[in-house]
Amino acid sequence: MNTxxxxxxxxxxxxxxxxxxxxxxxxxxxxxILGSIPSFREADTSLGGLRPVDAYVPVAVLIALIxxxxxxxxQALTGHRERGVLRRMRLTPVRPSALLSAQMVVQGTVxxxxxxxxxxxxxLAFGVPLPRQPGGxxxxxxxxxxxxxxxxxxxxxxxxxxxxxGAIGSAVFFPMMFCAGVWIPVxxxxxxxxxxVQSTPFGAAARALDQAAAGHWPGWEQLGVLxxxxxxxxxxxxxxFRWE
Amino acid sequence: xxxxxxxxDLRKSYGGRAVVDGVSLAxxxxxxxxxxGPNGAGKTTTVECVEGLRAPDGGRVRVTGLDPVADHEKVxxxxxxxxxxxELPPKLTVRExxxxxxxxxxxxxxxxxxxxxxxxxxxxxxxxxxxxxxQRQRLFIALALIGNPRVVVLDELTTGLxxxxxxxxxxxxxxxxDRGVTVLLVTHxxxxxxxxxxxxxxxxKGRVAALDTPAGLIRRSAGATVIxxxxxxxxxxxxxxxLPDLASVERKDxxxxxxxxxxxVNAVITLLARHRITAHQLRVVDATLDDAFLxxxxxxxx
Numbered sequence: 001m002n003t004x005x006x007x008x009x010x011x012x013x014x015x016x017x018x019x020x021x022x023x024x025x026x027x028x029x030x031x032x033i034l035g036s037i038p039s040f041r042e043a044d045t046s047l048g049g050l051r052p053v054d055a056y057v058p059v060a061v062l063i064a065l066i067x068x069x070x071x072x073x074x075q076a077l078t079g080h081r082e083r084g085v086l087r088r089m090r091l092t093p094v095r096p097s098a099l100l101s102a103q104m105v106v107q108g109t110v111x112x113x114x115x116x117x118x119x120x121x122x123x124l125a126f127g128v129p130l131p132r133q134p135g136g137x138x139x140x141x142x143x144x145x146x147x148x149x150x151x152x153x154x155x156x157x158x159x160x161x162x163x164x165x166g167a168i169g170s171a172v173f174f175p176m177m178f179c180a181g182v183w184i185p186v187x188x189x190x191x192x193x194x195x196x197v198q199s200t201p202f203g204a205a206a207r208a209l210d211q212a213a214a215g216h217w218p219g220w221e222q223l224g225v226l227x228x229x230x231x232x233x234x235x236x237x238x239x240x241f242r243w244e
Numbered sequence: 245x246x247x248x249x250x251x252x253d254l255r256k257s258y259g260g261r262a263v264v265d266g267v268s269l270a271x272x273x274x275x276x277x278x279x280x281g282p283n284g285a286g287k288t289t290t291v292e293c294v295e296g297l298r299a300p301d302g303g304r305v306r307v308t309g310l311d312p313v314a315d316h317e318k319v320x321x322x323x324x325x326x327x328x329x330x331e332l333p334p335k336l337t338v339r340e341x342x343x344x345x346x347x348x349x350x351x352x353x354x355x356x357x358x359x360x361x362x363x364x365x366x367x368x369x370x371x372x373x374x375x376x377x378x379q380r381q382r383l384f385i386a387l388a389l390i391g392n393p394r395v396v397v398l399d400e401l402t403t404g405l406x407x408x409x410x411x412x413x414x415x416x417x418x419x420x421x422d423r424g425v426t427v428l429l430v431t432h433x434x435x436x437x438x439x440x441x442x443x444x445x446x447x448x449k450g451r452v453a454a455l456d457t458p459a460g461l462i463r464r465s466a467g468a469t470v471i472x473x474x475x476x477x478x479x480x481x482x483x484x485x486x487l488p489d490l491a492s493v494e495r496k497d498x499x500x501x502x503x504x505x506x507x508x509v510n511a512v513i514t515l516l517a518r519h520r521i522t523a524h525q526l527r528v529v530d531a532t533l534d535d536a537f538l539x540x541x542x543x544x545x546x
Binding site: 084 | 340345387
């Protein structure tokens, strides 16, 4: 890891107002808007006594990861490749992979910061309890972040230009949001649908975060699904990624 | 003079087509060595093998005795380069770019004097996306030099620059050479090659068509001297074609243009004097590298 490259990538990220908004602010903003609706703050028997706003905290956390993974990461990486920045870097003693890992660290850190912000605002503004199984929650969160970044790397590997990266990113974005439970919480989905959704990275992550929030250790099945996706997607990205 | 870059029988093909087909050349320390050729001649592929961006299919490339592919990291410390069609992130400032690239090298140049020398001192806080074409090129030269290299490779540096910026860039390149850095310059501008290069390799269809000093290349081509005049009375064709060392004759609007050597010039003057013909607007000029280049690449095609 080259710290000068890392610092530069972080600076560049902060200079993209769109990226800062969608990754860092939007998830919490969505939580605040939903939490402001009175009915979202009333316990719902169909949610096992939870309030909808409680169920939306893990969703907001996952939106941050999805935004960073499939939207901003592929844009940044593909942009660097399209402009010849990666190629120019090959002429220096520093390997262009330093840029790749710096991007992962920056995007991952901002997304995790955004997740933390959503947890804190949920707690302070709406009284959503912090996860009762913090260790399990953190593990699920880190695995989900790894899967999101690996997915973003695959999108970037398959996209020759930033336009293509944007199109693929959007095509992946909505199904991922669905799996994370943006429209229907994963625990509310009909059985067959829930099974399919929980075999996707963000469906599994949503379930694992739910479990840890409620005080249980996340199921090995969900953690296993996340780990398997991360390995598979990383292998794909390593296989298909081109420096120029 | 020690050899800094050595290319021996370099070969590289893409999809079965030989782009570089047996190029050999040696660049000596402290010179500006030009690689000149038409578009698609294999110039860029050749320097990409020197930079270690591509692995040759055959032959040998050495930069200060090192293999640019196998010893990529070591070579990247002694070789700085500017790439054709490369950009930086648009929101990165000039200062940040210089700082970032300086951090890659063990013994970088001081940024302030370098920026001063390249006329970037007033642009340090400007983002790359807001720089003009000339400023961008100067920044890329700065990035190529910042690691304090022994040799720099500049590929189509002045393409797309206005004449003023182009001339400024030439002065910079001479300045770089005067500081002891060897320069490998890829270009398709004859004027640029003629003005800057100590030696030139003309590459055509993946081969070295000629390798000489600019003056040597011009001397070598068939019509090194061009004589043009408007005669006061008609001159017979057979008199002209009988001239020694004649390379070509052209008549246009009553004006005659001949190319040949100094011998041809002497003979024309004698011929005109003998027929008592006055040569109006007589011009005798040395052919340019342009003419030599066209001549050399034409011979290859035939």
